[in-house]
Amino acid sequence: MVLFAVLVWHLVVALAAGLLGRRMGRSVLLLGALAPAVALAASVALTGGALEGEVLRTSLAWVPGMDLTIELALDGFALLFWWVISGIGVLVMLYASRYFGQRDDLGRFTALLVTFAGAMLLLTSSDNVLGLFVAWELTSITSYLLIGFEDDKAAARSSALQALLVTGAGGLALLGGLVLLAQAAGTYQLSALLEAAPGGVAAEVGLALVLLGAMTKSAQVPFHFWLPGAMSAPTPVSAYLHSATMVKAGIYLLARFAPAFAPEVAWWTPTLLAVGGVTMLLGGYRALHATDLKALLAYGTVSQLGFIVLLVGHGDPEMLFAGVAVLVAHALFKATLFLSVGVVDHQAHTRDLRRLDGVGRALPVTAVAATIATASMAGVIPLLGFVSKEAALEAAIHLDSGTVLVAALITVGSVLTTAYGIRFVWGAFLRKPAGSHPEPVTAADVPAPKRSFEAPAALLAGLTVVLGPLLAPVDALVSLGATSLEPAADEFHLLLWHGFGPSLYLSLTALAGGYLLYRLPRLVTAAGRVTSRAPDMLDVYAAALRGLNRSADRTVSVVQPGSLPVYLGIILLTAVVLPLPMLLSAGAPQIAEFADSPIQVVVVGLVMAAALGAALVRRRLSAVLLLGGVGFSVAVLFVLQGAPDLALTQLLVETLSLGIFVLVLRRLPEEFEASTWRFGNGLRVAVSATVGVFVAGFALIAAGGRTGGTNAAEFLARAEPDGGGKNVVNVILTDFRALDTLGEITVLLVAAIGVVAIVRGGRDDDQGVDLEPPTAGDPASGDPASGDPTAGDPASGDPTAGDPAAADVPEEVAR
Amino acid sequence: MRPRPSLVLDSVLDVVLRTALLFSLFLLFAGHNSPGGGFVGGLTAAAALVLRFVAGGVPAVDELVPLRESRFLGGGLLLAALTGFGGWVWNDAFLGSAKVEQVVPALGTLKFTTALPFDIGVYLVVVGLVLAILRALGPDADDDTTTPPPAGEPTEVAS
Numbered sequence: 007m008v009l010f011a012v013l014v015w016h017l018v019v020a021l022a023a024g025l026l027g028r029r030m031g032r033s034v035l036l037l038g039a040l041a042p043a044v045a046l047a048a049s050v051a052l053t054g055g056a057l058e059g060e061v062l063r064t065s066l067a068w069v070p071g072m073d074l075t076i077e078l079a080l081d082g083f084a085l086l087f088w089w090v091i092s093g094i095g096v097l098v099m100l101y102a103s104r105y106f107g108q109r110d111d112l113g114r115f116t117a118l119l120v121t122f123a124g125a126m127l128l129l130t131s132s133d134n135v136l137g138l139f140v141a142w143e144l145t146s147i148t149s150y151l152l153i154g155f156e157d158d159k160a161a162a163r164s165s166a167l168q169a170l171l172v173t174g175a176g177g178l179a180l181l182g183g184l185v186l187l188a189q190a191a192g193t194y195q196l197s198a199l200l201e202a203a204p205g206g207v208a209a210e211v212g213l214a215l216v217l218l219g220a221m222t223k224s225a226q227v228p229f230h231f232w233l234p235g236a237m238s239a240p241t242p243v244s245a246y247l248h249s250a251t252m253v254k255a256g257i258y259l260l261a262r263f264a265p266a267f268a269p270e271v272a273w274w275t276p277t278l279l280a281v282g283g284v285t286m287l288l289g290g291y292r293a294l295h296a297t298d299l300k301a302l303l304a305y306g307t308v309s310q311l312g313f314i315v316l317l318v319g320h321g322d323p324e325m326l327f328a329g330v331a332v333l334v335a336h337a338l339f340k341a342t343l344f345l346s347v348g349v350v351d352h353q354a355h356t357r358d359l360r361r362l363d364g365v366g367r368a369l370p371v372t373a374v375a376a377t378i379a380t381a382s383m384a385g386v387i388p389l390l391g392f393v394s395k396e397a398a399l400e401a402a403i404h405l406d407s408g409t410v411l412v413a414a415l416i417t418v419g420s421v422l423t424t425a426y427g428i429r430f431v432w433g434a435f436l437r438k439p440a441g442s443h444p445e446p447v448t449a450a451d452v453p454a455p456k457r458s459f460e461a462p463a464a465l466l467a468g469l470t471v472v473l474g475p476l477l478a479p480v481d482a483l484v485s486l487g488a489t490s491l492e493p494a495a496d497e498f499h500l501l502l503w504h505g506f507g508p509s510l511y512l513s514l515t516a517l518a519g520g521y522l523l524y525r526l527p528r529l530v531t532a533a534g535r536v537t538s539r540a541p542d543m544l545d546v547y548a549a550a551l552r553g554l555n556r557s558a559d560r561t562v563s564v565v566q567p568g569s570l571p572v573y574l575g576i577i578l579l580t581a582v583v584l585p586l587p588m589l590l591s592a593g594a595p596q597i598a599e600f601a602d603s604p605i606q607v608v609v610v611g612l613v614m615a616a617a618l619g620a621a622l623v624r625r626r627l628s629a630v631l632l633l634g635g636v637g638f639s640v641a642v643l644f645v646l647q648g649a650p651d652l653a654l655t656q657l658l659v660e661t662l663s664l665g666i667f668v669l670v671l672r673r674l675p676e677e678f679e680a681s682t683w684r685f686g687n688g689l690r691v692a693v694s695a696t697v698g699v700f701v702a703g704f705a706l707i708a709a710g711g712r713t714g715g716t717n718a719a720e721f722l723a724r725a726e727p728d729g730g731g732k733n734v735v736n737v738i739l740t741d742f743r744a745l746d747t748l749g750e751i752t753v754l755l756v757a758a759i760g761v762v763a764i765v766r767g768g769r770d771d772d773q774g775v776d777l778e779p780p781t782a783g784d785p786a787s788g789d790p791a792s793g794d795p796t797a798g799d800p801a802s803g804d805p806t807a808g809d810p811a812a813a814d815v816p817e818e819v820a821r
Numbered sequence: 822m823r824p825r826p827s828l829v830l831d832s833v834l835d836v837v838l839r840t841a842l843l844f845s846l847f848l849l850f851a852g853h854n855s856p857g858g859g860f861v862g863g864l865t866a867a868a869a870l871v872l873r874f875v876a877g878g879v880p881a882v883d884e885l886v887p888l889r890e891s892r893f894l895g896g897g898l899l900l901a902a903l904t905g906f907g908g909w910v911w912n913d914a915f916l917g918s919a920k921v922e923q924v925v926p927a928l929g930t931l932k933f934t935t936a937l938p939f940d941i942g943v944y945l946v947v948v949g950l951v952l953a954i955l956r957a958l959g960p961d962a963d964d965d966t967t968t969p970p971p972a973g974e975p976t977e978v979a980s
Contacts, residue, residue: 650856654848658864662951665871669958730934731853739858740936740943747939748901751946755894758953765957 027113
């Protein structure tokens with residue numbers, strides 16, 4: 007129940023933040039911090055039990071009839087994620103409350119961020135694959151909304167869309183994969199599915215799809231390109247979603263699946279080794295060339311994610327253990343770096359490392375924190391990053407096969423990491439040679455930030471330092487996480503000092519090599535020539551999108567010619583043709599009785615006369631009135647059959663339709679036009695006659711074709727005791743079939759939006775869809791909720807405005 | 822094509838309008854036990870709105886219902902959905918209904934089921950839909966001497 011309570015709490019806080027945002031100003035972010043704070047407290051409280059091997063489980067029957075259950079299970083690995091999500095979540099919220107200026111859409115921001123945190127907690131603790139998928143999609147959607155938070159900027163919108171398309175496509179693949187695997191395993195429970203580890207073609211296809219989903223989410227080559235684009239998000243979002251948590255969701259999945267499937271599926275380990283390795287090298291290489299500090303960090307994140315994928319995807323227990331350690335270390339140092347960049351950006355109003363000139367002197371706390379984090383990332387003794395990298399190298403050396411390859415990959419990756427790390431510190435904080443940029447931003451231009459703004463980064467950097475030598479807490483957590491994935495991982499522990507051995511030498515080599523590479527960038531120009539030949543994934547993405555739009559245009563021009571008679575004809579003929587075989591096989595209709603009473607004959611005669619008249623008259627208004635006559639006569643028929651409810655409804659619907667028809671008719675010519683096509687009129691008559699004959703025959707046959715009984719007796723009997731009403735029709739609508747009714751009124755709502763959109767959209771293009779009537783006398787019509795939330799607030803202090811580095815962000819793809 | 826003022830229509834309107842709206846509420850509340858219900862009640866109210874529109878155009882409708890249709894549509898759907906969640910929480914099934922009996926002084930015993938708020942939601946959505954249609958399609962009929970055309974509306978309308 008604790009788990010549910012934490013998740014529901016996130017929902018409550020998100021709602022409250024959304025509602026109170028306007029009133030609370032920046033302090034709404036402090037309200038938001040309450041959500042991860044509670045999650046953090048729960049994680050702390052649950053760790054004791056988890057260390058004793060306890061797995062907290064809860065389940066809630068959701069739709070019992072369909073075996074849909076919300077199942078939560080918090081094992082060691084999930085708990086590790088909860089620590090990271092909630093711990094960094096609290097810091098990011100506090101940080102964001104200093105990062106933003108006064109603006110009135112912070113409620114929306116906080117609500118989204120808290121929703122994301124809740125979704126991430128659900129993702130990592132769901133023991134049902136469908137629940138996991140729902141949470142997965144929720145993180146994609148909140149990520150989309152947060153990347154595009156500055157929605158008045160085209161670059162933010164297009165990179166948000168790009169991230170959504172890539173991760174959304176991956177989400178679809180994931181859903182397909184999970185369903186295939188679950189069907190093969192016969193269970194939708196994640197833990198049971200992993201235990202069963204089903205084999206066979208379908209399961210392997212499913213596994214490949216799951217892998218695809220994980221690769222998109224964790225920005226692995228060739229899907230890496232969305233992550234640098236996602237840097238248009240406000241920096242707290244980059245720090246939280248796009249380095250510490252969301253991009254780890256793919257890794258979470260791989261880590262869960264690898265121990266179960268790596269030994270069973272031959273292609274698993276080589277594939278992940280290749281994907282992780284290429285991503286690690288490509289990301290590191292690109293980071294060496296980025297000029298936007300956030301883009302540099304984003305490519306660095308891509309590289310580190312590749313590193314972790316290589317480790318956790320391998321399937322070897324020690325590699326898995328090392329992967330979990332790197333995951334924790336990365337969350338700490340990368341979040342620090344992003345938070346530091348946010349401070350630089352906020353104070354100096356640029357992230358271009360060519361412009362920043364010696365800003366470190368104005369931001370000493372941030373500069374020191376970022377330098378420590380960078381050192382940890384590069385693997386400098388005795389920081390946490392070093393410890394985790396040692397674990398990875400040790401694991402690689404102990405491998406049975408492929409030792410040299412894996413160790414070499416890690417070492418080369420570390421060389422790149424060191425090089426771009428130095429480049430980052432130099433670019434952000436150090437002095438540049440005079441005249442290297444026409445408009446440098448120097449320490450004198452940078453005002454000192456508030457202490458509380460710098461504190462979160464400093465705190466995280468402090469953790470990186472302290473947790474290096476004092477390994478016990480991290481070791482316990484990492485060991486707990488790795489062991490819950492793979493029991494064989496319990497023999498491994500983090501060590502600060504492995505002694506003089508190959509892993510230490512490789513670490514030192516990486517540091518030295520990285521420094522050399524930074525000093526001598528020409529060393530990598532050869533690599534640049536090779537990679538420049540490979541297609542840029544951004545171009546591939548843009549071309550794919552253009553192709554999609556083109557083929558959609560072509561399809562639409564074929565299936566939507568814009569002719570109402572054609573649409574109607576196709577719909578009617580389909581309705582006739584499809585059920586026809588079944589109807590013909592049912593045999594001739596049996597007519598039991600011609601009519602119940604003479605008056606029925608009279609009323610039906612009226613219906614027929616009115617219908618015929620409607621088909622023959624030339625004026626539209628007359629046709630509509632005659633059609634109304636048909637409807638009213640049918641209502642009389644209902645009365646005769648003893649169905650007052652039906653008759654009442656029919657009467658009212660007819661009345662309303664008449665009124666609305668008149669509204670529409672004013673826009674149409676007074677008389678019907680004959681078809682311009684020679685056979686048009688004949689065809690219309692033929693189609694109408696066919697449909698008429700078919701429907702009549704259908705009604706006759708269907709009425710005689712009932713084999714089972716009806717529900718009528720049951721409904722009549724249950725209406726009063728179960729539904730509490732004497733009117734069976736209403737009890738059915740509001741109780742027995744209430745879900746249908748709910749669906750129907752949803753359709754009504756959609757129809758209303760559709761009507762307004764079509765009418766307004768046709769009338770003025772610049773306003774587009776707007777549900778509010780411009781003439782409404784509502785005193786609240788000036789409610790700014792309906793307006794653009796960000797426009798007209800020049801004081802919102804957008805830190806990235808006018809940043810030349812925005813050029814790093816892809817242009818909106820033109821159709 | 823603005824409807825010409827008609828003495829008969831105007832005099833009858835007041836009486837009919839009130840009666841129809843009251844009757845729609847009656848149908849809504851009585852619906853669980855006798856013919857009626859949220860849908861039928863909503864249609865009745867909507868018919869009254871159409872009548873109001875025929876007699877006075879969109880301004881008259883706005884005067885009668887000074888709320889935006891989105892309030893009706895969203896509020897109705899929200900109410901219906903919340904009723905469903907209520908059934909989930911208290912009655913173990915989404916949209917499961919429960920009976921409530923309450924003795925109210927001066928009124929006697931009040932009996933209703935949770936189907937009522939659900940029905941009210943349906944009522945609101947139906948009214949909102951017709952309101953949306955009237956406001957979207959209606960304005961073209963207004964002539965520009967009685968009301969200035971709202972911003973963004975074309976002043977010349979082909980008829």
